[in-house]
Amino acid sequence: xxxxxxxxxxxxxxxxxxxxxxxxxxxxxxxxxxxxxxxxxxxxxxxxxxxxxxxxxxxxxxxxxxxxxxxxxxxxxxxxxxxxxxxxxxxxxxxxxxxxxxxxxxxxxxxxxxx
Amino acid sequence: xxxxxxxxxxxxxxxxxxxxxxxxxxxxxxxxxxxxxxxxxxxxxxxxxxxxxxxxxxxxxxxxxxxxxxxxxxxxxxxxxxxxxxxxxxxxxxxxxxxxxxxxxxxxxxxxx
Numbered sequence: 001x002x003x004x005x006x007x008x009x010x011x012x013x014x015x016x017x018x019x020x021x022x023x024x025x026x027x028x029x030x031x032x033x034x035x036x037x038x039x040x041x042x043x044x045x046x047x048x049x050x051x052x053x054x055x056x057x058x059x060x061x062x063x064x065x066x067x068x069x070x071x072x073x074x075x076x077x078x079x080x081x082x083x084x085x086x087x088x089x090x091x092x093x094x095x096x097x098x099x100x101x102x103x104x105x106x107x108x109x110x111x112x113x114x115x
Numbered sequence: 116x117x118x119x120x121x122x123x124x125x126x127x128x129x130x131x132x133x134x135x136x137x138x139x140x141x142x143x144x145x146x147x148x149x150x151x152x153x154x155x156x157x158x159x160x161x162x163x164x165x166x167x168x169x170x171x172x173x174x175x176x177x178x179x180x181x182x183x184x185x186x187x188x189x190x191x192x193x194x195x196x197x198x199x200x201x202x203x204x205x206x207x208x209x210x211x212x213x214x215x216x217x218x219x220x221x222x223x224x225x226x227x228x
Binding site for chain 1: 148150152157158159160162165206210214215216217218219220221
């Protein structure tokens with residue numbers, strides 16, 4: 001158990017809909033990352049938050065948005081869903097201070113299926 | 116931009132054999148971290164081993180060890196006495212400073228009985 005909690009674990013929805021994925025980081029971790037993994041692909045970085053502030057953006061579509069709340073949990077919002085958005089979405093957290101790198105702890109992922 | 120390349124999409128070995136997975140990366144920085152993550156069929160991302168670039172000594176975790184060649188920007192993973200439970204996708208990853216973790220495309224490793 002990594003200590004990172006993601007909900008829901010599985011989600012099936014239709015094209016055009018909107019979903020919200022939730023992530024609770026490990027206790028004390030200030031950084032939250034979101035990654036997308038399409039079938040048999042590597043992990044693509046979406047966005048990074050540190051202590052409530054957006055720190056870096058990757059290949060995140062304009063239809064997607066995220067935020068990190070004062071209690072440090074994060075939500076990834078996916079709207080106007082398309083078939084190609086079907087993927088495993090990972091959240092990872094890290095107890096990183098500025099200028100120090102360390103390992104990321106991953107949640108079990110949220111599997112999104114768009115029909 | 117940092118990139119990570121895994122040139123072996125798939126590998127297959129017999130149980131108890133030793134297997135080496137390759138990884139190269141590109142960066143102009145001097146201080147960074149490298150990781151190998153394992154993703155079994157459950158899809159959970161599990162950290163296998165990590166290496167700090169400033170350490171010359173290669174990291175070792177039980178049956179897993181790395182060959183870190185900083186000048187060559189190479190970071191290979193050796194699995195000794197492979198077990199059926201080692202069957203998984205293996206991802207090499209790189210992180211520097213407060214940046215994001217960059218992953219390679221993965222190597223699908225199958226351990227045959």
